[in-house]
Amino acid sequence: MTSLELVRQRLARFAQREADGSPLYQHLGAHAADDPEVAGLLTAAPEQFAHATLLLAAAHRLVQAEPFHELSNYYPSLGGTYGADEQTWPLFRSFVLDRAERMRALISSRPTQTNEVGRAALLYPAIAMVKGPVGLLEVGCSAGLLLGLDQYGYRYQTEQAGPLAAGPAKAALGLHCALELAPGADLPKIPKSVKVAAKVGLDRAPADLTDEDTYAWLEACVWADQPERLRLFGVAATVQRKSPPEFVPGDAVADLGKAAARLPTELPLVVLTSSVLSYVPGGDFVRALAALDRPAWWVSHDSYAEGLAHVLPGRDDLSGGGTLGLVRFEDGEVVSAKALAKTGLHGQRLVWLP
Structure with missing residues (x-):
């Protein structure tokens, strides 16, 4: 069981700092933080998984199962058109508390498994900096949709050079990303393609897209008032089913070496994490990377404190939001970061640093 105080702090932080772009989830998170009964539902999760997104995903899943409930009017993912108003929280509160047993069952048994395929647009320029073909290992892969990043199309909008296109010309999935420059930075090279020769996903419970209930849960983990993200998930899932990667069930730290061994040793090893290290101790993960018996690149996309701070300390300017980093390990040491x-x-946005 997780403490009520901790989950209320996490709900408040989510509403204040993390729910940007989601008026519905910002509204629900703020009210849940002030409501011990609703927040208390989240205490059914182990501490490492007891985040606001899990409470909201469980509620989304139950609304999916009752699409004619009045609450669905506030869920664009289910065709709702109402914005958050004075009725939203009372409806939500009564809905989840009337189904408290089912909410706790989901929260205690299902981790949040976000498959935010839009993050592929962030990762593409970093992976392109490693001379390929590469062997790609995604840690915390869920359904492995980011492992398909070499199959997606990209359009980066820049002020300096206009739109920059990359990826296969006839890609089924196209992603858009604003690419801005911090003072003193130069535009990164965006090659037309990246070469990925082998792919492996490591996850405690890899998600099977052919399982109807699993697929519904993955949809529920997408924020309910962002239907475009849901559409992209569906397209990426279709692409993945045509050429699924290899999955290794296991722990991000203890089983990292086992998963890396599934990739040919002649390929440069690229280990990818994206919004994973809030669930995994970052220091332990970095030590596991250093302990691999081969050189490795780490493409890190997490908050600075959870990720790069362990290899690149003293960069307070990177705090807040996500940070994309590239780290090289060799012979148990950090060669570059x-x-x-x-x-x-x-x-949706990259701000490239000098």
């Missing part, structure tokens, strides 16, 4: 960009949470 660089913060590449500040990022938007769901892939």
Whole structure:
């Protein structure tokens, strides 16, 4: 069980700092933080998984199962058109508390498994900096949709050079990302393609897209008032089913070496984390990377405190939001570590650093 005080702090932080772009979830998170009964539902989760997104995903899943409930009017993912108003919280509160047992069952058994495929647009320039073809290992992969990043199309909007296109010309999935420059920075090179010769996903419970209930849960983890993200998830899932990666069930730290061993040793190893280290101790993960028996690149997309701070300390300017980094490990040591960009949470924006 997780303490009520901790989950209320996390709900408040989510509403204040993390729910940008989601008026519905910002509204629900703020009210839940002030409501011990609703916040208390989240205490059913282990501490490492007891985040606001899990409470909201569980509620979303139950609204999916009752699409004619009045609350669905506030869920664009289910065709709702109402904005958050004075009725939203009372409806939500009564809905989840009337189904408290089912909410706790989901919260205690299902981790948040976000498949934010839009983040592929953030990761593409970093992976392109490693001379390929590469062996790509995604840690905390869920359904492995980011492992398909070499199959997606990209359009980066820049002030300096206009739109920059990358990826296969006839890609089924196209992603858009604003690419800005911090003072003193130069535009990164955006090659037309990245070469990925082998792919492996490591997750405690890899998500099977062919399982109907699992697929519904993954949809529920997408924020309910961002239907475009839901559409992109559906397209990426279709792409993934045509050429699924290999999955290794296991722990991000204890089983990292086992998963890396599934990739050919002649390929440069690129280990990818994206919004994962809030669930995994960052220091332990960095030590596991250093302990690999081969050189490795780490493409890190997490908050600075959870990720790059363990190899690139003293960069308080990187606090807040997401940070994209590229780190090289060899013979148990960090050979190089660089913060590449500040990022938007769901892939909508890159601010490239000098």
